[in-house]
Amino acid sequence: MARFSGATWKPIAINHKKGGQDSVQGVVVHIMAGTLPGTDSWFRNPKAQASSHFGTGKDGRLWQWVDTADRAWAQAGGNRTWLSIENEGEGGDALTSAQMDRCAEVLAWAHKTHGVPLQVASSPSGRGLGYHAMGGKAWGSHPLCPGSRIIAQLPEIVKRAKALIGEKPKPSGYEPFPGAAWFKKNPRSPVVTAMGKRLVAVGCSAYQSGPGPQWTDADKASYAKWQRKNGYRGIDADGWPGKATWDALKVPRTS
Known part of the structure; x- marks a missing residue:
């Protein structure tokens, strides 16, 4: 029974x-x-x-x-x-x-x-x-x-x-989206460096490293280039990461 x-x-x-x-x-x-x-x-x-x-x-x-x-x-x-x-x-x-x-x-x-x-x-x-x-x-x-x-x-x-049942989801091999405000505060982080390397790897060579890991105008331009290359337009191709585009970029985990 x-x-x-x-x-x-x-x-x-x-x-x-x-x-x-x-x-x-x-x-x-x-x-x-x-x-x-x-x-x-x-x-x-x-x-x-x-x-x-x-x-x-x-x-x-x-x-x-x-x-x-x-x-x-x-x-x-x-x-x-x-x-x-x-x-x-x-x-x-x-x-x-x-x-x-x-x-x-x-x-x-x-x-x-x-x-x-x-x-x-x-x-x-x-x-x-x-x-x-x-x-x-x-x-x-x-x-x-x-x-x-x-x-x-x-x-x-x-x-x-x-x-x-208490089973925790296994983390993916990619960095989770840290939120739009995280980038707008211009943080110094290895995540930004990993993002830059990923943009270079997918053919958006506008990326240039700033003085240490940080969000720069070059990063923004490169990210906008990647967005346009993948069919995003208007506000979705403004150079600022959003969850959908960040998840699609698949930035490797830094830790």
Whole structure:
């Protein structure tokens, strides 16, 4: 028996297979095309022939209909090895932040309870946080479930699940954006030197070192050249680093 204490237990007597969960590869995200109470009512109808382990409401409610030792009827050929979570909303919707939090809580619980890895899955052979459409014909041919906007949110859900279990994100090999004010205060820093070297490496040779690491007019001119070279225009090519352009430049870490 496996019930998540963070969910409201709403057991259904039909539309699932008792003890039928063979294993757990991950959690599949769905969109209801309806409301949480409406879906609850449908799962109790013998005509539905459908169910889900979990469901979220836009307001952050989390319900569990089927024990994860049992097989819910949510994604056809994926039912044997995947858990399911339906989300209140219509096709084309994005999940609310509260819904993402609840999905993250389910994923973190599935990680601890069933060994589900905290990663995005993109095919039925993968493991982690998947989505209904990835199963194709074998999963009932639902190309619009849960929709592109929700699929784009899956990495954020994984990130939140990792935070829940205390896993810290691994730092990238690049300097994080220090904020626009940091440059306007003309700091002396190895980060500026690393930025200058990076600008030279990508062909913006206007960079010239000032008297020690600092933000100079030459740096600004070189950065503006790089911005224009990469298609930025107007205020986005004014020579001042913004988060988007800084992240795209990929300045190597200095420490």
